[in-house]
Amino acid sequence: MKFYDCRTAPSPQKVRLFIAEKGLEIDTVEVDLRSLEHQRPEFLAINPAASVPVLELDDGMRLTESLAICHYLEQLHPEPNLMGRDAREQALVLMWNDIQTFEGYLAVQEVLRNAHPAFQRRALVGPEPYDQIPALAERGRLRSARYFERLDAHLASSQWVAGPRFTYADIVGFVYLRFATRTLREDPTEGRAHLRRWRDAVARRPAIESAS
């Protein structure tokens, strides 16, 4: 197996932290998004969608999309369980994956890709040259603030994102929180005590610390 990673990007980071929490060793190839390595023909031959993460299996099949890759690894290595032990917990993990991705990650991504000069003519992930829309950056800021309010309120009565134990949903939320901190140049846990309590608990986990 081979894992195509990028240390500076959130989506592959979810997979990297998942691999670390599982205690797996997988050959890893660093793809430098900043120098546009993913737009070169060599990488487009691996993933024509020009994105990471990619997990290449031993038979040559390639999986993209962090959720699919983590689901696959969970099936191969069920312990420690990270995707939910029963129907209810699995549904909660997937539910919070979507809430956090659509309300949190995409909001922050709107800010980054529609405001930062490095993403001119690259406003959407992929090989197509989409223009930036500055109004989306503004809207993204408003949406991300609302998302962190929602997560903070949820964590007031839930120890971890999907319930009483650590799961993939916490990896997802943690990676997005760090992405937001960097992109928005502000700490979303400021004034949000439950979010901060949870963020610090995730950050203290040895696997998270070692793979961050």
Ligand SMILES: N[C@@H](CCC(=O)N[C@@H](CS)C(=O)NCC(=O)O)C(=O)O
């Ligand atoms: N749904 C995909 C999203 C993959 C994605 O957006 N990857 C970004 C890095 S976070 C990327 O490869 N971007 C390339 C670019 O910036 O053009 C997943 O969860 O894996």
